[in-house]
Amino acid sequence: MSEERRAAALSVRGIGKHYGELVALHDVSFDLRAGEVLAVVGPNGAGKTTLLSIIAGTQRASAGTVLVPAGDESAAVGWAPQQAALYSRLTVAENLRLFAHLERVADADSVVARMLVQTGLGERADERVARLSGGNRQRVNVALALLADPPVLALDEPSASLDPAQRERLWEFIKRLASDGRGVIFSSHNMAEVQRHADRVIVLDRGEELFDGAPSELMRAAGDGEVLELESALVAFVERSEREHRLRA
Amino acid sequence: MRWLLAKDLRILGRSRLLLVVLVVYPAAIALLIGFAISRTPTRPRVAIVDQTPPGETVAIGSKVVSVHQYAEQLFSQVQAVEVPTRSQALAKVNGAEVLAAVIIPADIAAKVSSGTAQAHLEVVYNGNALEQSLVQAQLSSALAQANLGFSEQIQQAAASAIKQLLHGGNAAELGASGNLIGLSQIPALLARVISHQPRGSADRAAIERVAAFADFAAANLTVSKSVLASVGQPISVHTTLLHGRRTPLDTFAVVVAVTISEMFVCLLLAAGGLALEREEHTLARLVRGLVSRETLLAEKAFVAAGCALAVAFALLAGVGAFVALDWARVWLWLIALAVGSLAFGALGVAIGALAREVRASSLLAFLLSLPLAFLALVPAGAVASGLSEVISAISFVFPFKSALQALDAAVNRSAPAFGGSLVHLAVLVLAFGALARVTLRTAD
Numbered sequence: 222m223s224e225e226r227r228a229a230a231l232s233v234r235g236i237g238k239h240y241g242e243l244v245a246l247h248d249v250s251f252d253l254r255a256g257e258v259l260a261v262v263g264p265n266g267a268g269k270t271t272l273l274s275i276i277a278g279t280q281r282a283s284a285g286t287v288l289v290p291a292g293d294e295s296a297a298v299g300w301a302p303q304q305a306a307l308y309s310r311l312t313v314a315e316n317l318r319l320f321a322h323l324e325r326v327a328d329a330d331s332v333v334a335r336m337l338v339q340t341g342l343g344e345r346a347d348e349r350v351a352r353l354s355g356g357n358r359q360r361v362n363v364a365l366a367l368l369a370d371p372p373v374l375a376l377d378e379p380s381a382s383l384d385p386a387q388r389e390r391l392w393e394f395i396k397r398l399a400s401d402g403r404g405v406i407f408s409s410h411n412m413a414e415v416q417r418h419a420d421r422v423i424v425l426d427r428g429e430e431l432f433d434g435a436p437s438e439l440m441r442a443a444g445d446g447e448v449l450e451l452e453s454a455l456v457a458f459v460e461r462s463e464r465e466h467r468l469r470a
Numbered sequence: 471m472r473w474l475l476a477k478d479l480r481i482l483g484r485s486r487l488l489l490v491v492l493v494v495y496p497a498a499i500a501l502l503i504g505f506a507i508s509r510t511p512t513r514p515r516v517a518i519v520d521q522t523p524p525g526e527t528v529a530i531g532s533k534v535v536s537v538h539q540y541a542e543q544l545f546s547q548v549q550a551v552e553v554p555t556r557s558q559a560l561a562k563v564n565g566a567e568v569l570a571a572v573i574i575p576a577d578i579a580a581k582v583s584s585g586t587a588q589a590h591l592e593v594v595y596n597g598n599a600l601e602q603s604l605v606q607a608q609l610s611s612a613l614a615q616a617n618l619g620f621s622e623q624i625q626q627a628a629a630s631a632i633k634q635l636l637h638g639g640n641a642a643e644l645g646a647s648g649n650l651i652g653l654s655q656i657p658a659l660l661a662r663v664i665s666h667q668p669r670g671s672a673d674r675a676a677i678e679r680v681a682a683f684a685d686f687a688a689a690n691l692t693v694s695k696s697v698l699a700s701v702g703q704p705i706s707v708h709t710t711l712l713h714g715r716r717t718p719l720d721t722f723a724v725v726v727a728v729t730i731s732e733m734f735v736c737l738l739l740a741a742g743g744l745a746l747e748r749e750e751h752t753l754a755r756l757v758r759g760l761v762s763r764e765t766l767l768a769e770k771a772f773v774a775a776g777c778a779l780a781v782a783f784a785l786l787a788g789v790g791a792f793v794a795l796d797w798a799r800v801w802l803w804l805i806a807l808a809v810g811s812l813a814f815g816a817l818g819v820a821i822g823a824l825a826r827e828v829r830a831s832s833l834l835a836f837l838l839s840l841p842l843a844f845l846a847l848v849p850a851g852a853v854a855s856g857l858s859e860v861i862s863a864i865s866f867v868f869p870f871k872s873a874l875q876a877l878d879a880a881v882n883r884s885a886p887a888f889g890g891s892l893v894h895l896a897v898l899v900l901a902f903g904a905l906a907r908v909t910l911r912t913a914d
Binding site for chain 1: 473474477480481484485750751752754755756757758759760761
């Protein structure tokens with residue numbers, strides 16, 4: 222991959238978020254390169270969704286900055302939340318058209334038509350979202366994130382409600398987007414998926430960044446010389462962190 | 471904003487049940503209110519037992535009135551069921567065939583004609599407290615009118631007799647034979663007789679005393695005519711209305727019904743519309759840079775206000791088929807409804823920002839609006855002064871009372887001023903809009 226395409230599409234520096242006395246995130250920093258697929262993993266409550274929400278611009282960080290090339294994170298980052306943010310009484314095409322106009326894309330109708338083709342939803346364009354399966358709803362959810370052709374895509378557990386075939390199709394789609402030069406950051410509990418599709422992994426626990434590197438590096442680092450399965454490696458890393466946290470307390 | 475407006479109207483249009491309710495509701499309520507106002511209330515059934523002999527009349531002065539004819543007029547406010555005997559009347563009351571029974575005794579004519587003895591009617595009631603109070607009120611009203619009527623006739627007869635005593639003439643009605651001299655004529659007649667009597671004579675002194683008495687009696691009988699006129703109604707009432715309603719209660723009832731409908735439709739749509747964005751998880755997607763929170767709140771308020779305006783105007787127009795409304799003032803109606811709806815819309819989005827679900831927002835809208843509407847309708851003098859001030863303060867803060875006053879002024883030309891209510895509503899739009907903005911941010 223050329224150097225241009227590996228330039229940072231997103232830079233996160235010292236991100237922190239607290240809700241009163243509860244610290245959701247503390248000093249999280251990383252870069253997302255163009256064309257890279259970056260997974261954010263960790264136990265429940267680690268801060269994954271909070272981090273993605275801050276990157277997408279739906280929440281404000283208590284500390285730190287998110288830098289995007291376009292200068293406006295809401296326009297440069299396409300966001301697909303964990304629960305599909307769609308109007309169930311509108312059709313697929315109506316949802317896409319509405320948000321295309323709100324995103325002020327140049328030619329809304331042609332963008333909508335392109336999205337319907339890219340996401341394989343052409344046949345369901347006039348179907349109301351309420352009648353779609355979970356997988357198809359997620360496809361519409363991702364399609365909405367792509368309307369403004371953003372350089373960065375933030376996906377919160379994109380395959381959570383999908384069956385294996387739908388997951389496969391979704392990841393083929395995401396990999397195509399990455400190969401076109403988009404930076405993709407996603408959260409997941411499915412470590413097999415992470416191992417298969419992610420170029421890099423960030424491990425979060427209690428809002429702190431424990432690891433940032435390739436999945437294979439995590440598998441070696443957690444085993445203390447032994448190469449573990451990725452899921453076991455994640456568990457070992459988190460347990461080590463929990464022990465250190467208890468000692469500090 | 472137009473894309474959001476189009477989206478919300480499309481969603482509203484696809485909510486078939488809601489659409490039916492919004493269309494059918496004003497039509498149904500208009501028909502109900504219209505029929506309720508335009509039809510005369512049902513008269514209660516009352517058994518009437520007339521024990522007077524057939525053809526019995528009441529003679530007062532020169533007037534003669536048939537007892538049966540007078541009873542028909544007397545009981546025109548009730549649905550009279552003629553019954554021959556008292557026992558049958560009581561049986562009907564016990565059997566709930568009638569609400570009450572009125573027994574007119576046989577001697578009523580004689581007592582009323584005497585002008586001295588008081589006549590008595592027997593009234594027997596049955597039924598629950600509400601029915602009793604209704605029948606009692608109507609019978610009391612009828613009897614009061616009858617008493618007044620008889621009293622006037624007795625006064626007229628007495629005044630006529632006094633007039634004859636004062637001025638003389640044919641007093642056959644009073645039982646005299648032939649023409650009598652009047653009291654007012656006696657002093658002049660006696661003065662001629664006195665002039666022919668020697669001064670200092672005993673006859674002259676006696677006649678002078680009779681002349682003085684006749685003069686005194688004539689003067690006081692003249693006064694008594696005026697006293698008789700005021701006896702029947704010693705205190706009359708002269709009313710002056712400084713401000714407030716000048717129109718019948720039925721048109722005010724229409725305004726109240728329309729304002730309540732406007733409030734419910736607007737609050738529920740505004741609160742529910744905003745809460746729905748949260749339920750669909752689209753709120754975060756919208757406000758992350760596509761639409762400002764202010765624009766979103768304004769759009770929700772406008773959609774709700776527009777629908778409420780349409781429903782309220784349809785309701786008002788529908789009721790207008792039954793009640794006389796001045797259609798030349800239709801533009802004022804629309805202005806009052808529009809500004810009132812915007813104020814309710816602003817309150818609605820404040821509620822929607824607070825509640826995270828459509829059901830919670832709907833419940834909150836109901837719980838808030840119903841008691842506030844009732845409080846606003848409580849007359850100022852109906853409760854203790856301290857409580858009245860609290861109620862006024864609460865009513866001032868919420869849009870219902872001002873919306874009601876604005877529409878009442880537009881439809882019925884009632885005080886307070888139309889413009890003042892609109893200004894108050896405009897201030898409330900800004901205040902609740904600001905509250906919604908702060909609440910939406912805090913609740914994110």
